[in-house]
Amino acid sequence: MDHTLLNWIIFIPMMGMAAILLCPKRSVGLIKVISLVATFIPLVLATWLYFVGFEVGSPAYQFQFMRPWIYSSSEAMNMKVNYHVGVDGISLPLVWLTTLLLFIGVPASFGIKKGEKAYYALLLLLEVGIIGVFVSLDYFLFYVFWEIMLLPMYFLIGIWGGPRREYAAIKFFLYTLAGSVLMLVAVIALRLETGTFSIPAMTEIAMRGDLLGTKLFAGGMLLGMKFTTWVFWFLFVAFAIKIPVFPFHTWLPDAHVQAPTPISVILAGILLKLGGYGLMRACFPIVPGAFDDFAFTLGVLGVISIVYGAYVALGQTDFKRMVAYSSVSHMGYVLLGVAALTEWGANGAALQMFNHGTSSAAMFLVVGVIYDRAHHRDLNGFGGLSQPMPVYWGLTTLAFFAALGLPGLAGFVSEAVTLIGAYNAGDPRFRVLVLISVIGIVITAAFLLWAIQRVFLGTLNEKYKDYPDINAREIFCQAPLLFLCVALGILPFYLLDWMEGSVEHWVSSMSQAIQIING
Amino acid sequence: MEYWDGMKAIAPELWLTGFALLALLVDLLTKGRNSRTVGYVTLAGLGVTALALMGQSERVTAFGMVEVDAFGRFFKLFTLAALAVVCVFVMSDRRERQHGIGEYYFLLLGAAVGIFFMVSTNNLLLLVLGLELLSLASYSLAGFHKGNKASAEAALKYVIFGGLSAGVMIFGISLLYGLTGTIDLAEMATLGGEGLPRGLVSQLAASPIPVGIAVTMVLAGFAYKISAVPFHFWTPDVYQGAPTPVTTFLAVASKAAGFGALLRFLGVMFVRGDVQGLVADYGGQVGLLIAVLAAITMTVGNVSALGQSSLKRLLAFSSVAHAGYLLMGVATMNNEGFSAALYYMAAYYFMNLGAFGVVLYFEGVNGNDHIDSLKGLGRKAPLVSIVMVAFLVSLTGLPPTMGYYGKFLLFTAAIDNGMTWLAVIAGLNSAISLFYYFRIAKALFLEEPSDESVPRTQPIFTGMLTAFGVCTVLFGLYVSPIMQWVVSSMDLLG
Structure with missing residues (x-):
């Protein structure tokens, strides 16, 4: 029961933050080195966990660590909160992705030239919150980490963001908080009903139909x-x-457009996954009966997100806004896949979360590269950039193809698996949903290809003639993401094998619970 | 010997009175030349009183009126701790040293004596006396800047509202006395028998409506002290007009005293173990009334705070909102909710004293308390500004702070007692409150400074604020010490 590894992954960034706070403001170099180290060690640990420590295929929570946290002698006030962390096949890939993207986020932030000390400190605090959410097995702890994330994000968007940063930052904060107070009320009600904050215990009670x-x-x-x-x-x-x-x-388009590039990367790459992960870990398994009642509604919402997100992206002239709306579209697959409650659907959803993490992060980096040079993001203002920046063109095209689901790249696998899973759902109405969501794929291809055409092809604008091609630092940030996009397109089982055990257990226990509850 | 036992039981009150007079005397002797000396005398007085309080462990009733119990001790120590901070505020605020500083400290200590009696008596007469002592001292303190129009206006408003609500409350008490024949809460809350006193239970059976009117009227008096809607109209004007240390005192110590007395009143009348079963239904109805009051109070407070541009006015409406959150715990009418309210009170102590301290600091820097004048201070005074963010996070109720855990306990109590609707309203209110609290954070960090001036550093003051910020976070993660204290303080209902 006592593996301390996850604690190190959570708290090394926090130590890094403390170290940065002790640094003098002017030693920017030192601050950057500390940030690199404090994000690199968790990445190494998570990689070790992924390839060595983790027992592949097992549905159980592994590397658990539990200590009592808030107990009281008074019966009425005894909250029985534990510090309880652990990973399974659903959370492990996301933990690894988090450590990777945060590590990439540091060099991607080297362009930021104001208040570096506060910036890197907040970035590391953000990592603490995100990883904490992914590994928490106690709902109280989960909520605490969930909220800890908001504050650094508010300041990262609000201080280092674009012209409308203040509006975007508070909008992001308010939307998320409005949601999370509802979560708090539900969590407290669940605690009073089940007598425990432990997510596995709550799930077990609910799965027996006793909630x-x-x-x-x-x-x-x-x-x-x-x-x-x-x-x-x-x-x-x-x-x-x-x-x-x-x-x-x-809130999403505003937050994305105003946030600085590395923050957009983290926002799209990981923060959105917290929602999908939260549904799979802390919502559906706890109320399987209600999930069954509304599964089709969820599927409909997913499909609306897919089609509507893509359609709105088609109409954007701001490069970053377009990519932001593509996230709405891509995350719709996650909801559709989970709602279908089939092994293929759930696996596809989990896979899609990871693959969207890499491809959307890569796309935001792409936007960041051109924004750093042109200082605008108007899609219609570019043209012919393939001539001065051929390498950049190639990398962009790769990222976009991965996002639009070109066979052989990661996006294709997860979308295909999701759609197949949804098509085979118990509820035949899902077939209609799958057919509709195909429209989304077509529109996605349209807006991404159209964007490539507008930015890279056509006549070269004289202003952009002398732009330097993508530099080594930018390639360094892009490379691991694009590598994953390609590798997981060809070898998806490097992810699937790890997830399968937990996902299949998730689907079967959910189905079983629904049967029990429906009698 | 009974007399001396009684005097021993109220030794803390006596010490406090003695030091209040000593403060006056010292001021007279130093002729106001060295105002800090009076401050140190006051702090010493608070320390001695605290020691005297902590020496008490027995539960006794002195002179048949003063209950010496852990519940009262919680609020007394709370008051002393708040007053100590207010003293430091006064001592580090230059503008406060111009006027008759001796009276300032005397009035603060006098108000504390009032609070002491108010929170530790079952006798309604003594309760009113304590309340009035607190009120009279507060009125004069609110108008302490004699030449200042806003200060004078604040004092006058405070007096008028105070007089009115005290009148209503005393009328309610007189009704209770007429109905039951006693002014002792514990005697009131019994079955009663032939002759006097006639217990509340039999009165409820015979005449529930007069009892309801009487209780409601008494509640009005408390509602004024804790600035709950609809008795909150004085709050913004008084908070804004009064000197900032006085505002702090009113927002923290005076409000806590109101809650202390309210909890004792309701606790002894309706919730105590031996009466609960008999008057549970009626207590539940009173609870429902308070729950509705809580919902309205927090909503009005938060919505009114949205448009404020003066920091003190903003914090005034925020304190109205927090009264609403605290009432949520009161409304449950049981140990769970009362304990949650007590914990939230402790959280309120740290985050509100801290926030007012920061306001005082910024007032010293800018000469006004306008939100716009905070622009860019995050870069000029980073430590204080970061600490302010911790207070704001706690006031909003986000983890990992005391404010969060307090709200968590209050929500738990509400949901556990069939008031899920109230918890939902309170949750949405937290989201609203984020908007105005973070206007302050936005001004501090997200906006550019208007000039390059660097504020004067005040190491002691800044150090104290930082300590408060650290406590706000630390006790939010490590809740046991304060929880322990709260749990052991709930001997009221035993």
Whole structure:
């Protein structure tokens, strides 16, 4: 029960943050080195965990660490909160992706020239929060990490962002907080109902069909709706805002457009995954009955996100806004795949989360490269950039192809697996949804190809004639992401094998629980 | 010998009174030349009183009126700790040293004596006396800047509202006395028998409506002290007009005293183990009334705070909102909710004293308390500004701070007692409050400074604020010490 490895992964960035705070403001070089080290060590540890420590294929939580945290002698005030962390096949790839993207985020931030000390300190704090959410197995701890993330993000967007940064930062904060207070209410209700904060224990109780809400509400009903239904919607909204699912997505374009490039990378690459991960870990398994009742609604929301996100992206003239809307579209697959409740669907969703993490991060880096040179992102203002920047053109095309799901690249595998899974769902109406979501794929291809055409092809604008090609630092940031896009397109089982055990267990236990609950 | 036992039981109050007079005397002797000396005398007085308090462990009733128990001790120590900080505020604020400083400290200590009696009595007469002592001292303190129009206006408003609500409260008490024939809460809350006193239970059976009117009227008096809607109208004007240390005192110590007395009133009347079963239904209705009051209070407070541009006014409405959150714990009418309210009070102590301290600091820098004048201070005074963010995070109720854990406990209590709707309203209110709290953070860090001047450093003051910031976070992660204290302080309902 006592593996301290995860603690190191969580808290080494925090130590790095403390070290940075002790540094004098002017020694920027030292601060950058500390940030690199403090993000590199977790990456190494996570890599070791992935390839060596983790028992592949096992559905169990591994590398658990548990200590009592908040206990009290008074019965009424005894919250029984534990510090409990662990990973399974669903969270491990995301933990690894987090450590990777944060490590990339540091050199990608070298262009930032104001308040470096505060910037890197906040970046490291952000990593603490994100990894904490992915490994928490105690709902109280989960919530604490979930909220810790918000503050650094607010300042990172608000201080180092674009012209409308203040608006974007508070909008991001307010949206997420509005969701998370609902989560808090639901979590407390669950705690009072089950007597525990432990996510695995709560899940087990719910899976037995014993979570009825009768302790808190007469007959488990509140205002004519079942307790579990309330919990489901409260939690779903909290996570759906993060994903973001239509109609909760309006904070995303603003936050993305205003955030500095490395923060956009982290936002798209990981923060959105917290929503999807939250649904799989901390929402659906706890209220499987309500999930079953609304599975089709979820599928519809997913498909609306896919098609609507892509369609809106098609209309954008701001490069970054276009990429931001593509995230809405791509994250729709996650919801669709999970809602189908088939092994293929869930595996595809988990895979899509990881692959979107790499491809969207790569796309935001692409935008960052051109923005650093041109200081604008107007898609119609470029043209012919393939001539001065051929390498950049190649890398961009690769990233875009991975995103639009070209066979042989990562995006294709996850989208195909998701759609196949959704097509085979128990509910035949899902077939219609799959057919509709294909429209999304077509539109995605359209806007990405059109963007390439507008930026790289056509006549070269004289202004851009002398632009230097992508430099070594930028390639260094891009390379691992593009490598993953290619590698996981050809060898997806390097991810699938790790996830499969947990995902399949997830699907089978969910189906079983639904059967029990529906009698 | 009973007399001396009684005097021993109220030794802390006596010490406090003695030091109040000593402060006056010292001021007279030094002729106001060395105002710091009076400050040190006051601090010494607070320390001695605290020691005297901590020496008490027995639960006794002195003179049949003063209850010496852990519950009262919680609020007394709270008051002393708050006053100590207010003293430091006064001592480090240059502008405060121009006027008759001896009276300043005397009035603060006098107010504390009022609080001491108010929170530790079952006798409604003594309760009113304590309340009035606190109020009278507060009125004069609010108008302490004699030449200042805003200060004078604040004092006058405070007096008028205070007089009105105290009148309503005393009328309510007189009704209770008429109905039950006693002014002792513990006697009131019994079955009663032939002759006097006639217990509340039999009165409830005979005449529930008069009892309801009486209780509601008494609640109005408390609502004024804790600035709950609709008795909050004085709050923004008084908080803004009064000198900042006084505002701090009103926002923290005076409000806590109001809650202390309110909790004791409701606790002894409706929640105590031996009466709860008999009056539970009625207590539940009072709880529902308070729950509605809580919902309205927090919503009005937060929504009104949105448009404020003066920091002190903003914090005034925020303190109204926090009264609403605290009432949420009161509304549950049981040990769980009361304990949660007590913990939140401790959180409130750190985050509000800290926030007012920062406001005082910025007032010293800018000469005003306008939000726009904070622009870019995050770069000029980084430590204080970062600490302010910790207070703001805690006030909003985000982890990992005391404010979060307090809200968590309050939400738990509300949901556990069938008030999920209240928890949802409170949660959405937290989201609203984020918007105005983070206007301050935005001004500090997200906006550019208007000039290059560098503020004067005040190492002691900054150090104290930093300590408060650290406590706000530390006790939010390591909650046991304060939780332990809270749990052991709930002997009221035993």
